[in-house]
Amino acid sequence: MTTRKTADQKQELKSLSKKDREKKEKQEKRLSNFFNAPVDKSTLESSSISTPNNMPLSKHTGKLKETEPQESPEESTITQAYLKQCLDQQLDQIKLEMQGNFANLKQEIISIGQKAKINEQKIENLEFLIQKQNECIEKQQMKINELEERSTNIEDRGRKNYLRIRNIPESISQGNLANFLAEFFEALKINIDDKRDFLERSHRLNKPRTLPEDLPRDIIIACHSYSFREKILKAARQTEREQGKFKDIKVFPDLSFQTRQARKQFIPATLRLREKDLKYRWGFPTKLIVTKGGTIHTFDSLDKIINWLENLV
Known part of the structure; x- marks a missing residue:
């Protein structure tokens, strides 16, 4: 039977290609080496389990160890x-x-x-x-x-003959306003030739929103000449009116809104000028002209006049 098997194997090897034959021969050689390997007798004697064909057991599992086929140097390369x-x-x-x-x-x-x-x-x-x-x-x-x-300068020059009069009672109607003003100017010791035609016109302004209810509206008067306007201003500053119905009336030049706002910035300076009894007047567009010891000083900003007052002896 062995002879028959060997003959069959040889016949099978012939039918394979050279590469496959070499591969199969290597596999058979590995199996032959595996089964014909020498067995350590001391190992078999010390083991209580007999194994077929004297194959070694695994120390941990008690199963047969499978010997892995070793690659040849050519295959490894x-x-x-x-x-x-x-x-x-x-x-x-x-x-x-x-x-x-x-x-x-x-x-x-x-x-x-x-x-x-x-x-x-x-x-x-x-x-x-x-x-x-x-x-x-x-x-x-x-x-x-x-x-x-x-534009402000032109507007102010257009109002050069105008005056703004404050604190005339609302009870004085428009029809009686001219007579009341004539009496007021006489109290200021201003001679009026014709009481019916001493002013070009006069009227009350609309009431501003910020004006308190108990204060009367201002009155604007237009004089026939600039000299008459200046005469009224000078008399209003110099004449004392501590008693009578004209004591609370104040007279101001009628100026544009921009000029009035600009002059308000000089209020701290004008108060100090009054305290020092220094004469001053306004110049255009917004200048403060101060006279001291016969010398005229002109200031166009608040800082300049404040510095001048602080250095004043």
Whole structure:
């Protein structure tokens, strides 16, 4: 039977290719080496379990140890070469991918740099334009201020013959207003030739929202001449009216709203001038003219006159 089996195996080997025959011969050689391996008798004697064909047992599981087939040096060399080839291919692929990624990243960085440069140039242009616009706005603002000053000056000069009279009772009607003013001017010791025609016109103003209810509205009078207006102002400042129905009446020049607001800023200075008994008058558009010891001093801002008063001996 053994002879028959060997003959069959030889016939089968002939039908295989050379490569397959070599592979099959190696497998049979491994099996032959495995079953014909020498057995350690001391190991078999110390073991209480008998094994077929004297195969060794595993110390931990008690099962038969399976002896792994050992690769030949040629197969080991082939396996290492194949693994090296696979690793080299993967490494080359990774290198290509990384090179592609780096190339894309480099291109993106270059593109971002170009865009940043363009944006920087645009920002510089915008800053230049903004600077020019600011300069233009400053010039326009200066021109606007100059025009407003001229307009205010023209309005004030148009009111040069006007006076504003305050604290005339509301009980004095428009029809009786001329007679009341004539009596008031006589109390100021102003000679009036024609009581019926000493003023161009007179009327009450509309009541401002901020004016208290118990205070009467101001009256505007238009004099025929600037000299008569100045005469009334001078008499109103110099004449004492501590008693009578005219004691609370006050006379002011009629000025534009802008000029009145500007002169309000000088109130701290005018109060100190009165305390020091210094004479002053207003100049146009908004100047304070102070006379001291025969010398005239002109101030166009509150800071200047305050500094002058502080250094005054």
